[in-house]
Amino acid sequence: MLMPINPLFELTAKEAAKQRDTLNLIASENYPSPKVLELLGSVWMNKYAEGLPGKRYYAGNIYADEMETFVQTKALEVFDKTGEYGVNVQVLSGSPANAMVFLTMLEAGDTIMSLNLANGGHLSHMHATSNFLKFFKLVNYDVSETRPGTFDIDMDDYQTKLKEHRPKLVIIGFSAFPRAYEFAQMTKWAHDAGALVLADIAHINGLVAAGLHDTPFKAGAEGADFVSMTTHKTFRGPRGAMLFAKQDHMPAINKTIFPGTSGGPHLHQIAATGQALLEILDEDTYPDGRNFTDYSKAVLETSHALEQGAADGGLEIVSPTQNHLCLVKLPDAVDSLEFQRRLESVGIISNRNMIPFDKKSAWRPSGMRFGTAALTSRGLTPAQATELGQLIASLALDKLSEDDTLDQVRTMAKSLNWYY
Ligand SMILES: Cc1ncc(COP(=O)(O)O)c(C=O)c1O
Known part of the structure; x- marks a missing residue:
């Protein structure tokens, strides 16, 4: 007799594939080692x-x-x-x-x-x-x-x-x-x-x-x-x-x-x-073998690089980053909720965010928050982070089609490590 497909395991497999094939810039997320899981x-x-x-x-x-x-x-x-x-x-x-x-x-x-x-x-x-x-x-x-x-x-x-x-x-x-x-x-x-x-x-x-x-x-x-x-x-x-x-x-x-x-x-x-x-403490290792201090230094580098890419691409930086995340102001005509959805549709996962003294609401604020801790765990390089910042800017300013952005996101996601 054929067993029915268990929806929980089916959904878990889909979630894993989605995480693997997309670029996660949520500043509060990360990819812990398989030993943690x-x-x-x-x-x-x-x-x-x-x-x-x-x-x-x-x-x-x-x-x-x-x-x-x-x-x-x-x-x-x-x-x-x-x-x-x-x-x-x-x-x-x-x-x-x-x-x-x-x-x-x-x-x-x-x-x-x-x-x-x-x-x-x-x-x-x-x-x-x-x-x-x-x-x-x-x-x-x-x-x-x-x-x-x-x-x-x-x-x-x-x-x-x-x-x-x-x-x-x-x-x-x-x-x-x-x-x-x-x-x-x-x-x-x-x-x-x-x-x-x-x-x-x-x-x-x-x-x-x-x-x-x-x-x-x-x-x-x-x-x-x-x-x-x-x-x-x-x-x-x-x-x-x-x-x-x-x-x-x-x-x-x-x-x-x-x-x-x-x-x-x-x-x-x-x-x-x-x-x-x-x-x-370096008493065990993450699967890429890189020690935690080097990983954390890389997080700061990719955060700066992503911010630079977004700025080069024409987006306004709210306050220059000194940590793992950057805050970007969207042009007034761009609705952040819509933009968050557009980014998701091309495989970039992020969140809209209020910026200091925002005149818009918390639901549709003026800014976006991008963090690089998660993708750096997957091996994102500063050069890729800059490219990603530029891609985001190009999409926001309608300089690149969604199809072209999706192609580039897929290629970048494929080049990154996946440990699960
Ligand atoms: C500064 C700060 N404190 C507390 C929390 C809450 O953590 P949790 O979502 O685990 O309740 C967060 C989550 O993003 C945070 O940014």
Whole structure:
């Protein structure tokens, strides 16, 4: 008897082929090593391990204890050179990680200060329609034009708001933000104003791990009290997160995660995070054999090259990139939602994005965000990144047909590595 085709496996095969045959420029995505995927689909998934290593509520966690402790140790080895931090590797994703800090440290009515979502902040740092507004007040700091065509954090605005609103928690860390930034001074000002600091390095943690971006893990008053991060962007691990805190806050953070808000940890996710950490530490390798620092340097090169290509092709750059992503302004007559769809139809996967002080809506904003962490994992070279930036510009400015663009995208996608 013929078995019916299982739609789940059929769809998975289609998704894999689509990912292989297209060019992914989503700045928050990446292609982790097959070992990361293997651990995600491993027997760790079968096990409940409520609690922390050495203090679990169910039996059978002898290896889970060893594995989770190992991952904690590797996480601290990668990120904390001060010895002042601890880590919880059980948080499920980036947004819950931030929420754990709110729920641990704040009382109802307290104020959180974060970068304006529309100008590069993140949803999980609160915004006008956030559910957390039921409990906490929100104050936004902002960006300003530091040089023509270059938007950075407005430090005057930041200091003024600190003094004016006396927030209990300040969040430093951004989402659609192409600029590099330093943590120490902003953290110190926040501490001087009596605030706690949460650094959210969800996007840049791979660059931080590789020593290519400033780190919020510092000793004393210049160090963030909490550091949250996702593990699936420049970090190149499984979808997930880690939450670090200065040692004195760790017991309370651990208690909020379990039993305060969550049940059993996702051991498969923790093991897969450990694999990504081993690759960062050069104790295991990504299939192309390139070490993580060289990979991260290549990400910066391809990001610059893609931006250059887009500019050469006639698109306006919002603020020159200093990290893994660039923000491009489309001509006023080009609708970004339509353009995102056109790009998808020629095999370029990307997202439309608001740009600083955008006059258009979040649904149909003025800009596009392009990140190169994922394609660099597939071996994209700077020359190819420039070509890709030019292709995008040509399509936006109607200098190249969709058919011709599709041909070039297919050829480029075929030339790249695919490890699954
Ligand atoms: C700065 C920042 N924080 C948190 C998150 C949320 O991560 P998650 O999607 O895992 O909840 C993101 C995701 O893009 C982010 O950019």
